[in-house]
Amino acid sequence: MRTTGKTKTSSIREHTLESPDILRTARAELMRDGVYRFRVNGSTMRPTISDGDWLTVEQVPTTQLGVGDIVLLCTSSQTAVVHRILRFEQRHATTYVVTRGDAAEGLDVSVPVSNVVGRVLRIESNGVRHDLTTFWRRLRTRLAGWLHRWRFRKVKSA
Secondary structure (H helix, E strand, O other): OEEEEOOOOOOOOOOOOOOHHHHHHHHHHHHHHOEEEEEEEOOOOOOOOOOOOEEEEEOOOHHHOOOOOEEEEEOOOOOEEEEEEEEEEEEOOEEEEEEEOOOOOOOOOOEEHHHEEEEEEEEEEOOEEEEOOOHHHHHHHHHHHHHHHHHHHHHHHO
């Protein structure tokens, strides 16, 4: 999903996922405030996240990430992506995360878990806030992750 972000400075700057500015800004605001809010463009996370929705991302230790979490991450080509975690892989001494957009056809290239910038805390769609931190929302998010993982395996084996 493409994103546009707004910084808390007097001049509002727009960011896209292709721009390294969103990653730099997100990391700086997460370090300073613990959260970063930005607007997404794109459809790879539909129906969970739609074009124009606002996301609030929180800084979390990588040990607290789980299958089903929706994360802002830095790809191997240094671009920003908002996708769902499908699984973790251990290679040598490094843990990798495999993600996928809910509406995407295939899996993303796995990246080190250290490339995860933050976890989506809240989705604001058409003026309605969906807090992903409540027990039932977290459970629903995790189940969605497992269902997407299962669905993708069924498609690949057919």
